[in-house]
Amino acid sequence: MTLKVQGLTKAFGNLVAVRNVTFEVPKGQMIGIIGRSGAGKSTLLRMINRLADPTSGRILADGDVDVCKLKGARVRKWRAQCAMVFQQFNLVPRLTVMTNVLMGRISYHATVRTLLMLFTSKDRAYTIRALQRLDMVSHALHRADELSGGQQQRVAIARALVQEPKILLADEPIASLDLRNASIVMDALRRINKDDGITVICNLHLLQTAKDYCDRIIGMRKGEIVFDGLPSELNEAMARDIYGVGEHGAGEPADDEVDLAFTATQTAESAADSVPESKAKAGTGR
Numbered sequence: 001m002t003l004k005v006q007g008l009t010k011a012f013g014n015l016v017a018v019r020n021v022t023f024e025v026p027k028g029q030m031i032g033i034i035g036r037s038g039a040g041k042s043t044l045l046r047m048i049n050r051l052a053d054p055t056s057g058r059i060l061a062d063g064d065v066d067v068c069k070l071k072g073a074r075v076r077k078w079r080a081q082c083a084m085v086f087q088q089f090n091l092v093p094r095l096t097v098m099t100n101v102l103m104g105r106i107s108y109h110a111t112v113r114t115l116l117m118l119f120t121s122k123d124r125a126y127t128i129r130a131l132q133r134l135d136m137v138s139h140a141l142h143r144a145d146e147l148s149g150g151q152q153q154r155v156a157i158a159r160a161l162v163q164e165p166k167i168l169l170a171d172e173p174i175a176s177l178d179l180r181n182a183s184i185v186m187d188a189l190r191r192i193n194k195d196d197g198i199t200v201i202c203n204l205h206l207l208q209t210a211k212d213y214c215d216r217i218i219g220m221r222k223g224e225i226v227f228d229g230l231p232s233e234l235n236e237a238m239a240r241d242i243y244g245v246g247e248h249g250a251g252e253p254a255d256d257e258v259d260l261a262f263t264a265t266q267t268a269e270s271a272a273d274s275v276p277e278s279k280a281k282a283g284t285g286r
């Protein structure tokens, strides 16, 4: 599935959260959206998923369907096609991992079957396979609230996968995780993107993560796209522009973020000279 986002704008009263955003998404790309807090990243993903409606503009899927005009059952079908994972995982804590993932199959059933939790053997097969892929099958019968954050996010990704999505939207999927779990989750997203050809659009807090994992980076600032290109094209000055470093009131983590990202890149590049190519590649998460 391809997407064409055209002139998308979202205003909350006087505040314009996303302003006249235009970009195209070919099938199968992994895109990282970066920008400082309040830049409009979540609002943009929420509009793509139809959790929020734009004030103006449109989103064309496969060239002709305006996603923003879909209604009723077609909105639900769209939401299944572009599954979303969130920073806070959004699992049902008291339910088992298995049931949480089965919930991803809901859009394939009538309401009554869903209310009675009447899932088919196909649903269960999809669920087990998704849990296997995320290395979570041994936890299938555990309650979601017994899991670590990293495990919960893997369950949330499994739930998204059983929706059989064409696009996977991830809103800061690793922001609540430690480094080790963050790379397990990012590796999983990258594998799903590569192996299944599912487009992944991922809001990321850290520039370095976007550089390591994504084919393309979109930088947002104050609701607008200020960079759209390859990770290798994003130089330090552009990164500083995206994060608004140096502006009045725009200090805090952004400065460190840009510095760290470029230091880490340089270190990785110099290390790559002395490391076998396969290992150097593995280090980038690709």
Ligand SMILES: Nc1ncnc2c1ncn2[C@@H]1O[C@H](COP(=O)(O)OP(=O)(O)OP(=O)(O)O)[C@@H](O)[C@H]1O
Binding pocket: 012, 015, 016, 017, 035, 036, 037, 038, 039, 040, 041, 042, 043, 044
């Ligand atoms: N429902 C809402 N009502 C009013 N203002 C909102 C609403 N949702 C978002 N905003 C505002 O829109 C702007 C963009 O918010 P958004 O959550 O999209 O930013 P973000 O880039 O995802 O930030 P963060 O990195 O903190 O998640 C912010 O100024 C925010 O306060």
Ligand SMILES: [Mg+2]
Binding pocket: 041, 042, 043, 171, 172, 203
């Ligand atoms: Mg956000």
